Amino acid sequence: MAIKYGRPIELREVSRHEGTAVPHALDLTVRPRRNRKAEWARRMVRENVLTTDDLIWPLFLIDGNNKREQVASMPGVERLSVDQAVREAERAMKLAIPCIALFPYTEPSLRDEEGSEATNPNNLVCQAVRAIKKEFPEIGLLCDVALDPFTSHGHDGLISDGKILNDETVAVLVRQALVQAEAGCDIIAPSDMMDGRVAAIREGLDRSGLLDVQIMAYAAKYASAFYGPFRDAIGSAKTLTGDKRTYQMDSANSDEALREVELDIAEGADMVMVKPGMPYLDVVRRVKDTFAMPTFAYQVSGEYAMIAAAANNGWLDGDRAMMESLLAFKRAGADGVLSYFAPKAAEKLRAQG
Numbered sequence: 001m002a003i004k005y006g007r008p009i010e011l012r013e014v015s016r017h018e019g020t021a022v023p024h025a026l027d028l029t030v031r032p033r034r035n036r037k038a039e040w041a042r043r044m045v046r047e048n049v050l051t052t053d054d055l056i057w058p059l060f061l062i063d064g065n066n067k068r069e070q071v072a073s074m075p076g077v078e079r080l081s082v083d084q085a086v087r088e089a090e091r092a093m094k095l096a097i098p099c100i101a102l103f104p105y106t107e108p109s110l111r112d113e114e115g116s117e118a119t120n121p122n123n124l125v126c127q128a129v130r131a132i133k134k135e136f137p138e139i140g141l142l143c144d145v146a147l148d149p150f151t152s153h154g155h156d157g158l159i160s161d162g163k164i165l166n167d168e169t170v171a172v173l174v175r176q177a178l179v180q181a182e183a184g185c186d187i188i189a190p191s192d193m194m195d196g197r198v199a200a201i202r203e204g205l206d207r208s209g210l211l212d213v214q215i216m217a218y219a220a221k222y223a224s225a226f227y228g229p230f231r232d233a234i235g236s237a238k239t240l241t242g243d244k245r246t247y248q249m250d251s252a253n254s255d256e257a258l259r260e261v262e263l264d265i266a267e268g269a270d271m272v273m274v275k276p277g278m279p280y281l282d283v284v285r286r287v288k289d290t291f292a293m294p295t296f297a298y299q300v301s302g303e304y305a306m307i308a309a310a311a312n313n314g315w316l317d318g319d320r321a322m323m324e325s326l327l328a329f330k331r332a333g334a335d336g337v338l339s340y341f342a343p344k345a346a347e348k349l350r351a352q353g
């Protein structure tokens, strides 16, 4: 018997001449709505679930003490001084969120052409890593590797004559990864999209004996308008000159995403990421199906801002839109999601628990 979509084709072609005892009822053998008739029935056939294990929570850091600053374009998201970041790490632990990602707002006076603050072993990120690891060694910490929070021009790499230098940048990124790993960071996440950086970072870590430090490669990262609010948060929106299209991917491409991911896996990535998230769910699915690697998606700042802004205006149900958007990543095949909604979603999951 030929099977297509789980039901024998022959059966679908047989019409039921007996009809039904109910007047005006259509003569339907198959009524998909039966499996949706009650919440218990929907739960039985549900294909995907979101749990707190799927969440990675990105936090923004700022210099100072006992300081929390609203990010205007990301309602509900704040820049936190290190002591406050430690408090949020505690909150993440209590909510069973496995991992936090750290992003610094660097004081303008510390930014320069070369992004030299990136390799300062006592920069804001390293301070936060040490402080969080000291109090909560059990929580996972992920650090971004790229120069944009530290450069006066807002680019992820070194520039000469208006061009981003690949190989010279990679050398600096290795040093940045090393100061973060030495501070206690668990997962190094290169977000710069230079060629060859995963291999170079892996080699640098291994040579320093940091064999257990993982690499989550921003493998398929697109040049996207959805990063706008993030650039506000880290203070690079105003200073960024031009765009990032010579290193971040063209949003028209998805075969290219597979080639990028393949390279990063070959270079030693333990996990791969697609970014942004919702507009690139097709890429998440292709990556997962092709490589069967731990695959993550980044629901970026602009995606967060859209939902938060519409919810604040009363234009949609913010909580439901949040949960639906997060579940969509699971349906697309992602093993986890970096999301600014992480604490809110985890609270909601606990309340449902």
Ligand SMILES: NCc1[nH]cc(CCC(=O)O)c1CC(=O)O
Residues within 6 Å of the ligand: 144, 146, 148, 156, 191, 192, 226, 227, 228, 229, 230, 231, 244, 299, 300, 301, 302
């Ligand atoms: N390279 C840095 C970096 N790491 C994460 C994001 C964006 C995250 C977000 O929008 O939430 C960016 C911005 C960019 O590439 O311009």
Ligand SMILES: [Mg+2]
Residues within 6 Å of the ligand: 193, 194, 195, 196, 219, 260, 263, 264
């Ligand atoms: Mg690449």
